[in-house]
Amino acid sequence: MSNAISVRHGEFGRASIYQLDSTIITHAHREGHLIFYIDGADARLEVGDQPASVSHSFGAAVSPWEPHSFHLPVGQRQLCLVLYIKPRWFLQNDASSEFALRFGSPVLEMTPEITDFVRRLTSLLLENEDHAQFDKLLFGLTKASFDQSWLRSGDGCRTDALLRYNDFRVRRSLRIIQDYVGETMEMEELARLVGLSRPHFFKLFKQNMGVTPNVYINTLRSERAIDFLLTGDKTITDIAFDLGFSSQASFTRFFSSNVGIAPSDYRRVAHVN
DSSP: OOEEEEEEEETTEEEEEEEEOSOEEEEOOSSEEEEEEEEESOEEEEETTEEEEESSSEEEEEOTTOOEEEEOOTTOOEEEEEEEEOHHHHHHTOTTOOSOSOOSOSEEEOOHHHHHHHHHHHHHHHHTOOOTTHHHHHHHHHHHHHHHHHHHHTOOOOHHHHOOOOOHHHHHHHHHHHHTTTSOOOHHHHHHHTTOOHHHHHHHHHHHHSSOHHHHHHHHHHHHHHHHHHHOOOOHHHHHHHTTOSSHHHHHHHHHHHHSSOHHHHHHHEEEO
16 A cells, blocks of 8 residues: 655645555646655656656656656555655745746656765655755755756757746636635536636646646645645544545545545655744
8 A cells, every 4th residue: 555654845845755556647736746766666657748767767857737647567666755846946946047847858867966865865754854954955856857857858948848828718717726626516617607618628728737627626636635634633534525525535535546645644744844
């Protein structure tokens, strides 16, 4: 069964060590997402329409809102370092950067520099103690990964990949989704509220956001669930009902499929800097 060894939240986002033994379905994050091998079997990822892997030789980089899935051979496990980096934190810590945290390639070579950062961050997370160097090491790993992803992309121009023009109807749908994230809403109704047919709405949303409306909604529900698990004393059953699930079991299945571990396990190990 997949479980969390350590989870640390802070201004940077989230840093975790997970022991994974099952597939994580296609999902997305608003943060930049980095995954590095620690031990176990090699894993395969689908990042957008590109393959990637997490192994001794390679890590994986996923841009904000980029759909991706995680796959392991049946019966195998992987211990991995998993990072969720807030783009604003990255920009605030890199005065020379003019670009959001969007990666040029999902494939990261495990260079000696990146390997050393991974080793040191893993040690700090396993110690489960605050350390003055943690944020500095985390930024160093993120910056090294970001720079390498653009070297590997073979595209010297980063700007084109970073432009996003949100249609006003998509922006309106985002506000509606935010307001009703804990309630059931049919896609036909959401499309109608922004003045589009369901097929046109899905196409326009995917063009603007990079993910389908369903994946976007699941991301918000996962984030809201994590906030509840971290900051309050609600039971998992209460959290399930607040987020619109019919039972604790259905919420646990959803959380495990999208985050990788059970909500009770997440609450047990997570802490905030």
